[in-house]
Amino acid sequence: MSQHRHPGAPGRAGAVPALPDLPEATVARLPEYLRALHQLAEAGHETISSEGLATAAGVNSAKLRKDLSHLGSYGTRGVGYDVALLVDQIEFVLGLTQRRGVALVGIGNLGHALAGYAGFASRGFRVAALFDADPARVGEEINGLIVRHVDELPRAAVEESIAIGVIATPAAAAQRVADQLVAAGVTSILNFAPCVLSVPEGVDVRKVDLAIELQILSFHEHRKASLTALPATGGAGFTALPGGLAAPGTQEAVGT
Numbered sequence: 001m002s003q004h005r006h007p008g009a010p011g012r013a014g015a016v017p018a019l020p021d022l023p024e025a026t027v028a029r030l031p032e033y034l035r036a037l038h039q040l041a042e043a044g045h046e047t048i049s050s051e052g053l054a055t056a057a058g059v060n061s062a063k064l065r066k067d068l069s070h071l072g073s074y075g076t077r078g079v080g081y082d083v084a085l086l087v088d089q090i091e092f093v094l095g096l097t098q099r100r101g102v103a104l105v106g107i108g109n110l111g112h113a114l115a116g117y118a119g120f121a122s123r124g125f126r127v128a129a130l131f132d133a134d135p136a137r138v139g140e141e142i143n144g145l146i147v148r149h150v151d152e153l154p155r156a157a158v159e160e161s162i163a164i165g166v167i168a169t170p171a172a173a174a175q176r177v178a179d180q181l182v183a184a185g186v187t188s189i190l191n192f193a194p195c196v197l198s199v200p201e202g203v204d205v206r207k208v209d210l211a212i213e214l215q216i217l218s219f220h221e222h223r224k225a226s227l228t229a230l231p232a233t234g235g236a237g238f239t240a241l242p243g244g245l246a247a248p249g250t251q252e253a254v255g256t
């Protein structure tokens, strides 16, 4: 049972694990644990059981224990995890011990909302530069930052130590903006535009598409409705779908 601190934090002693190569799904859950841990700390919790943390993070506790074991963190039997220590460990692994500079490109409806979003700063990021191609938008001040022309990106990326570029332009402009970010030395991109970007090896792209999330929810709505509303199909037990696909009939679908 151990919960070692990472090397960078003050007052640390004991073994120092190298930065582990984590499964992508674990990496995706670490921010959820971190959010839950911050809330627990704010509520005055100094320790938390794996079950308590799993509930707060909305995940299964066995999965959580396995995820945290990748960090060398097993908690203490009968006590659980030290909340402050686990925050330190997760922030270290996620590289949040330094405030990374973020550039937003495309300051339209979405870009304005992102530029004004306080959650970036509170979760360890520094929105350092705003860019747009429209001269009418250049010069506008949002949250103390002046919107610059996108042509200034290469110089500003160096001056502001930009680590992550966020694309909030129309899809038609997104690839060009991605190319500009990459040329400026940015190797992590968060893309809000509904398109696939082509980037060189070594550049990480993550895509956010709320419409896709809605479409997935729509599928579940559709499926729930089909389980209750499909007429009995008799012999074959399948209902034809557009394009020749077949859906299980009511009997199979409800598993009877």
Ligand SMILES: NC(=O)c1ccc[n+]([C@@H]2O[C@H](COP(=O)([O-])OP(=O)(O)OC[C@H]3O[C@@H](n4cnc5c(N)ncnc54)[C@H](O)[C@@H]3O)[C@@H](O)[C@H]2O)c1
Pocket (backbone or CB within 6 Å): 105, 106, 107, 108, 109, 110, 111, 131, 132, 133, 134, 137, 150, 168, 169, 170, 171, 173, 176, 177, 191, 192, 193, 194, 208, 209, 210, 211
């Ligand atoms: N991911 C999501 O969930 C989500 C949600 C809403 C919108 N979007 C997408 O985000 C993007 C922005 O949406 P919006 O409603 O803010 O659009 P918008 O038209 O209000 O803003 C786009 C901005 O990009 C700027 N722009 C265009 N070409 C540029 C270039 N080459 N370099 C720099 N800036 C450039 C425009 O001048 C404009 O200010 C769209 O692609 C939209 O589909 C995604």
